[in-house]
Amino acid sequence: MNSPPIFAALRTRLKYLGTKRYCAVCETSSRAFLEFGVVARADARCPHCGAxxxxxxxxxxxxxxxxxxxxxxxxxxxxxxxxxxxxxxxxxxxxxxxxxxxxxxxxxxxxxxxxxxxxxxxxxxxxxxxxxxxxxxxxxxxxxxxxxxxxxxxxxxxxxxxxxxxxxxxxxxxxxxxxxxxxxxxxxxxxxxxxxxxxxxxxxxxxxxxxxxxxxxxxxxxxxxxxxxxxxxxxxxxx
Ligand SMILES: [Zn+2]
Known part of the structure; x- marks a missing residue:
């Protein structure tokens, strides 16, 4: 069963807790960015806002x-x-x-x-x-x-x-x-x-x-x- 969005967001926040990466769009730091693309590139997508x-x-x-x-x-x-x-x-x-x-x-x-x-x-x-x-x-x-x-x-x-x-x-x-x-x-x-x-x-x-x-x-x-x-x-x- 899917948990409410606020818990999902909190879980993402905890999972990616860190300071190695910073997203200037949502102004949030994280441990890493996510993989993204048809030809996948690592370290691309903000886990918080998707930028x-x-x-x-x-x-x-x-x-x-x-x-x-x-x-x-x-x-x-x-x-x-x-x-x-x-x-x-x-x-x-x-x-x-x-x-x-x-x-x-x-x-x-x-x-x-x-x-x-x-x-x-x-x-x-x-x-x-x-x-x-x-x-x-x-x-x-x-x-x-x-x-x-x-x-x-x-x-x-x-x-x-x-x-x-x-x-x-x-x-x-x-x-x-x-x-x-x-x-x-x-x-x-x-x-x-x-x-x-x-x-x-x-x-x-x-x-x-x-x-x-x-x-x-x-x-x-x-x-x-x-x-x-x-x-x-x-x-x-x-x-
Ligand atoms: Zn972001």
Whole structure:
């Protein structure tokens, strides 16, 4: 029989009691992170909140390098919101916080990122991670993000990125073939380093950050972000 969630959470807390790892998302220390991934990687997932490397990197980045938590009023568009972030962003932003998704009914607003129903220069902040690789017309989505972003605003548009140039083929619609070609059944492409060129063509200036830009070696280890883990943050502005 399953025990009530509070006891399950307590048991997890006790089982992973320790200080070797620290999750910046739920601000909890633990003995270890859990294994995660189709090709399983050890030391990846927070046992308390489920945050992965990229989530821990993002929250560290937001705290260190942006004005998100300065308490000033903002309009923040969060596309395809990660559950662990929602309470954090809600608390920080309050009524200016908007969650949106095309398919997920639990968000505040249904939204097609290639046709955003808001006037130009509406949002101070846009965060959209691991979405564009699902969008057929990603250039249109980038243009829409730029259009609704305020001139002095910033957007984080993160995608999974490989080492080879972007591969895409609109003719490939079969999920099995998409899995084979693009790495996931619902991906329409696999991005390469030229991803940045698309953002620039859409009119963004792009700065890239990886975990080493934020943490030294011992801290990378403690946050579970050793070499290459967590990917990169793509910070886009209209400058
Ligand atoms: Zn956590």
């Amino acid at each position: 992965l490397e990229r989530h821990r990197l993002l929250i560290l980045f937001l705290r260190e390098k942006t004005d998100l938590f300065d308490g000033k009023p903002k309009r923040f568009l969060h596309v395809a919101p990660e559950k662990a972030f929602i309470p954090i962003f809600s608390k920080a932003i309050g009524e200016g916080y908007l969650t949106a998704d095309l398919l997920d009914d639990s968000v505040m607003e249904k939204m097609d990122v290639t046709d955003i129903g808001y006037p130009d220069e509406t949002f101070d902040v846009i965060y959209c991670s691991h979405v564009l690789e699902h969008v057929a017309d990603d250039r249109k989505a980038m243009a829409e993000f730029r259009r609704v972003l305020k001139n002095d605003g910033w957007a984080i548009l993160n995608v999974p990125m490989g080492k080879n140039p972007t591969v895409e083929d609109p003719a490939v619609t079969d999920p099995v073939e998409r899995l084979r070609r693009f790495g996931q059944k619902d991906h329409v492409r696999v991005y390469g380093p030229d991803y940045v060129d698309r953002l620039v063509e859409a009119g963004f200036s792009v700065e890239r950050f990886n975990p080493r830009d934020l943490l030294d070696e011992p801290e990378l280890e403690r946050h579970g972000l050793p070499t290459g883990r967590g990917g990169e943050v793509f910070l886009c502005t209209k400058k």
